[in-house]
Amino acid sequence: MDIKLGKNDKRYIEGSDDVFSIMQRVLLRENKIDKEKEHFWIIGMNEAGYILYIELIALGSVKAVNIEPMNVYRVAVMKNATRVIAIHNHPSGRLVPSKADLDITDRLIQVGRILNITLVDHLIISTEAYESFRSMGIMDDLEKSLTYVPTYQVVEQIRKEEKKIAREKLALERDKTKLAKEAEKLAQIQAKALANALLDKGVDLKTIAKIMEITPKAVEKMINNTQ
Structure with missing residues (x-):
């Protein structure tokens, strides 16, 4: 614990x-x-x-x-x-x-x-x-x-256990990386949805950029991104 x-x-x-x-x-x-x-x-x-x-x-x-x-x-x-x-x-x-x-x-x-x-x-x-x-x-x-x-056998067993722990650590790091990428993708989707919603309400690009704290060019790129 x-x-x-x-x-x-x-x-x-x-x-x-x-x-x-x-x-x-x-x-x-x-x-x-x-x-x-x-x-x-x-x-x-x-x-x-x-x-x-x-x-x-x-x-x-x-x-x-x-x-x-x-x-x-x-x-x-x-x-x-x-x-x-x-x-x-x-x-x-x-x-x-x-x-x-x-x-x-x-x-x-x-x-x-x-x-x-x-x-x-x-x-x-x-x-x-x-x-x-x-x-x-x-x-x-x-x-x-x-x-x-x-003894030699015990040393080998300990080293084998160490390698197993290292593999578990690597798997955890990969999971964290995957989760981070998924979180980033979700954030991008949410940001795009917000920008589109503001556009639908007649808000101009400069104002949207100010609200989202990014440049108008970045807003335009995000809206036009089809991925």
């Missing part, structure tokens, strides 16, 4: 404080029941740290949330993000990473390397405070870890 930024939220991430400032407000917007569940979000950015998207990847139980790395990176590939930050909440307010938290971070680092997408940090948050894996030195340790270095 795509999370919309508020008008007062920063669009650039300079550090973990910026991340918490945004995600604290996101968490506070949740209803009371969902606040008591673990959420896992991803912020996708470009190289300059500009936020491209914030995505809720999964909503779990009070104590856990299940994450699949390719679900995390799917949107990143679609939106050309080169850097991501993982965020999840601990409803208990205890901001100590669990073994599962460390494991998923390790796996995300490894998959990100294959996709050339950097996992910059992982934050655990509550409604009042946060802890940053980067600030605690955990990211440095996990970046050296060999625990989840994928």
